[in-house]
Amino acid sequence: MRLGRLDRTIESLLELHCRIGLGSIRSVRAVQITGPRTAEIIEVEIPPLKPGDVRVKLQKTCLCGSDIPYFGYDQQRLSDEGKRSPYGHVTYEHEKVYPLPVGLSLHECVGVVEESASNRFNEGDFVLGLPFHQYGFFEYLTLPENRVFSLPESPVSKEELLLTQPFGTLLYAWRKMPDVVGKTVVVLGQGPIGLMFNALLKKKGAAAVIGIDRLQYRLETGRVVGADYTINATETDILEAVSELTGGVLADIVIEAIGHAELAINEAIELVRVDGVLFAFGVVDYNYRDHYALGKAFMKNMTIHHSVGAKDAGDFLEAARMIAEQEVDLKPLLTHSLPFDEAQRAYELFVDRQDGSIKVVIDFEK
The missing domain is CATH 3.40.50.720 (NAD(P)-binding Rossmann-like Domain)
Known part of the structure; x- marks a missing residue:
């Protein structure tokens, strides 16, 4: 009888763990630029979900030209010379600029909803996530629902739908x-x-x-x-x-x-x-x-x-539709794909335009 109760207790705990999902995980891996042309993988605590938030497990991400200054430039030297970035992504509160904020710089991200405190998204939905201030180089992104967009089922690859953001x-x-x-x-x-x-x-x-x-x-x-x-x-x-x-x-x-x-x-x-x-x-x-x-x-x-950026959900949704329905063919841009563990190499390939690189994908599923 006692063994039966124990079995039921274990079963209930397993069900609760599955329901809670990532809530039981306290840390995730992220990338931090710690010096000029130096990207390191670190562990950080995961923030709690607030009402309306969505937790996205990243699957595919891609580097953009606007990521170049944060990896490729010596931000400390530029700050010392009075040539500070105008975009607010780098903090200048202290004399030493490095390390840069965790997750900077990446903002082209697709993945699946791992947890949802939003009635607009369900676990397992395939989505585009838009990080704040290009702080997107994490295994999981926690975002308000207005920065998450459903992506269509499509015959094209996830990598092609990743180009929805740009x-x-x-x-x-x-x-x-x-x-x-x-x-x-x-x-x-x-x-x-x-x-x-x-x-x-x-x-x-x-x-x-x-x-x-x-x-x-x-x-x-x-x-x-x-x-x-x-x-x-x-x-x-x-x-x-x-x-x-x-x-x-x-x-x-x-x-x-x-x-x-x-x-x-x-x-x-x-x-x-x-x-x-x-x-x-x-x-x-x-x-x-x-x-x-x-x-x-x-x-x-x-x-x-x-023109800079995009401010209307309709632009991203229309971009996703055009790519999914193959009204534009952007596949030739996808030249390289590397696993998350090779973030340093991915930056080098893209920033230095090595090996015929155009779009360099960081694949979290590899």
């Missing part, structure tokens, strides 16, 4: 984009964002998409995903090349998609025709910059738009 930022930017039908558009920079712009521009009806980059392997991918012409900036004068392709008129629209490049916007200004449009999308590192070609932009009477 592609969603393009759709948000598109609200400011003029009509591209029949237009000649230059995409300056053929990194992940520039390549996504190639694909979106062709879908939206651009007559000619001209991709420009310094790396030949990126230009080759640019052709695959939508560029009609490509120009290698290390081999050709890009102004002469664009002028030749457009009969001397230059581009109707130029999208600056390089990012983290001092005065890349000046190159973009050179390529815009009179009364044309410059779309500045590439992330900048500082609030102020000398030698900006304001006079040239002014005399060309051009319109300049800026």
Whole structure:
């Protein structure tokens, strides 16, 4: 009789453990950048769920160009020189900048709901999670429900749906984009964002998409995903090349998609025709910059738009739909996949553009 009670007690405890799930786990692994170009795996306590929160067990994540400064730059030296990041991700409360905040920097994340205190999500749902301030390099993310988005069942891979986050930022930017039908558009920079712009521009009806980059392997991918012409900036004068392709008129629209490049916007200004449009999308590192070609932009009477991030759930949901229904093919961007334990190597591959890397996935399921 006593043994029967014990069996029932053990069974009840096992059921409770399964129901509670991660609530019984006190720590998870995370990545922390502890110095320039140094990423270490540490253990941290997991926060409790609050009403409306969702706990996501990450499956696939991906590095973005906006992650580059936190791994690739010496943030201590920049702080000492008065060149602090304008985005608020790095804390400057103390004299020593390192180590950087735990989880910085990663923000393209998909996984499954492990626990939910939200009536909008259930355990096992496949979702996109948006970390705060790019603090996303954890095995599990605990997020409010408004930063979690359901992803559709789809014949495409999880890695492709992972691109919902960056592609969603393009759709948000598109609200400011003029009509591209029949237009000649230059995409300056053929990194992940520039390549996504190639694909979106062709879908939206651009007559000619001209991709420009310094790396030949990126230009080759640019052709695959939508560029009609490509120009290698290390081999050709890009102004002469664009002028030749457009009969001397230059581009109707130029999208600056390089990012983290001092005065890349000046190159973009050179390529815009009179009364044309410059779309500045590439992330900048500082609030102020000398030698900006304001006079040239002014005399060309051009319109300049800026866009960063995405603020509407609809943009991410539409991005997920377009990828899932294969309206755009972004699979050629997915060049590398490494396990979580190789976070250091993943950063190096991406930041240094090694081995033909474009999008580097960190796979938590490996």
